[in-house]
Amino acid sequence: MNLGRRILLYFTAFACGWVMMGLEILGGRILSPDFGSGVYVWGSVIGVFLLSLSVGYLVGGRLSSRFPSVVGLAVTVVLAAASVVPVALWYPQISGWFADLGLHERWGALLAAGAMFFLPSVFLGMVSPYCIRLLTESVDRVGSAAGTLYAVSTVGSFLGCIHTSFYLITWLGIHAILWLACGVLVAVAVLLAAGWRVFAAGAPTAARPARKPDGVSVRLAAAEEFER
Template identity: 40%
Template sequence: MKKYLLEITVFVSGTVVMVFELVGSRLVAPYLGTSIYVWTALIGVILASLSLGYWIGGRLADKSASYNNLGWIIFLAGIGVVIPAFVKNLVFESFLGSWNQVDWAALISAIILFSLPSFLLGIVSPYAVRLKIRDLNNSGQIVGNLYALSTAGSIAGTFLAGFLIIPLLGVTKIIFLLAATLVLLSFFLLREKLWYRLFVLLFLISSIFVVSWLEQRQYKQTGEISFSTPYNEVKIFSGTDAETGRPTLNLATDRFGRQSTMFLDGDDLSAEYTRFYRLAEHFNPNFQKTLMIGGAAYIYPEYYLRQYSSSTIDVVEIDPKLTALAREYFSLKDDARLKIIHDDGRVFLNRNEMKYDVVLLDAFNSISIPSQLATQEAAQKVSEALTDDGVVLVNIISAAEGERSSFLQAEYMAYQSVFPQVLAFVVNSPDKPEQTQNIMLVALKSPQKPVLSSLDQELDSFLKQLYRGKIEPNRRMITDDYAPVDHYMSQVLL
């Protein structure tokens, strides 16, 4: 094995780098989302750290290259990889709590959490090259072979993380597994202090099982449990409705809000904005067929089936794991009038040939917006999916006016360019339109002016929350070619 030990070392190091980077994105996601800012900071910091590691590693190798030293570098990299598992909450909740700008928060958190292990892993390749070269006549071949193996390891790590271990194990357990892999690798390079490193290895391996046990214990004691899916870091937890004091079960994919919430003592809707979907009754009272993009825990689709006994609903949800969790924790049941499609919402719209009376778009959470669903072209596809009297209701997180209204302005322009009538209803605090909150954007395919009052008391109260100010088109329209959605949302969250 020693003959190929350096080749194994650079391959494993390359694998760990890419798994660590992809897992890093999931570690950050619940706190800062998965915006372009987060990915830019993560990729930039890791590449900068690797570059610095290459530079320092080359100089260290020329001075004192040895298997012993390389073993210590690998061992320390293993310790560095596991640090984010212990300090992430301190970093995000204590230090970054004072940062409202996602771009700076993402950059600082990436530096704190990911720069040290990436720097140490960057040292490995030049160090291995120096140890491998015995004859300058074939030095080029040796360098090429080792860097090819490192890149092959990175490719393997990319597929391994994305297709297998992230959905299977979850972030914290993967971090411990990466650290254990590096510490085990150091055993073959470094002979001294064997018992010390054996203790660390056993600690890391046992931590994987301890984390699983703690997750189950936490759920039994607090009703809170976390899951990794191919698309989200999901937390399910019990809570109390702030307005009514009633017990709730909640699903969240970020720290800013809840993507689904359900009363445990009744069938009525807990999330205030979902009640505004009743506006579909007012603007298209004879609707029979509804499309909903974004299912999450399927709270509203279940309510819809109870409320509208003769109507059907198709739900497009990109994440099959969320559907499975909805079945297990939120009482989702099969129904002949409910059709579930696991697909990207925009991809579904592009292929769709059905006509719907109502489209409900609930795919925009508080920090991560699928830009492909926010564009003018997406609005056009929604229009094509609607009947002549159809209506679309889009749940948006934004302010109605002021500096936090960027996303609403851009979305309003996109829908106004396609639909003859577009209305905005301020959901949570209509008396504070400058406040970030849920806003229900309603676009009507019919050019006929709607009546903005109702004999139904609840519907009439919703209609009275129509925003009557002027939505200024101060932003460029979002299109498939120009979609700075993350930039707009960073302003919304200021």
């Protein structure tokens, strides 16, 4: 695989890690008007993300083994964007509906967090296994590819956490950030699909084996040498 395609895959993992951690930070803010901002809320948000990521890793690993193509990865990123749209449209109503059930705040917060963030986190969790499968060209490179990609993805998550909590919530607010997350994911999917085709021209091709001379060619060459 050429360098351009590798960069595309690393960038995809980085951007999805950024978005995922940004959504996790927003989760606590979204639930706080109805459930407060205590340990139950943050425990629910973190727990939902951890569970859904584990599901995403499992599903993404199996799908990438069956359908190892960049189309599958791009579709996964688009599905992640689509799953954020209902949250952006109705997050106050969803949170309020679970609050009105009269459950203890720990269970209400857990159910509300699951309803809003389970699917986005599953799709985002599927990205890393897909990228690793596409990056891996031989068994000897699996460890190196996985380690590098998870490092890049985690750096993206760190920056998404800091940028969202320190700046974006103050500058844009929850609603705008959710739509920004959708837009970023769609842009990443388009860039991945388009860039994959562009960098195909630079992909290394196997050299053709040298053609063995046939018997006629050998005899002609010998005759020419004799005439000299």
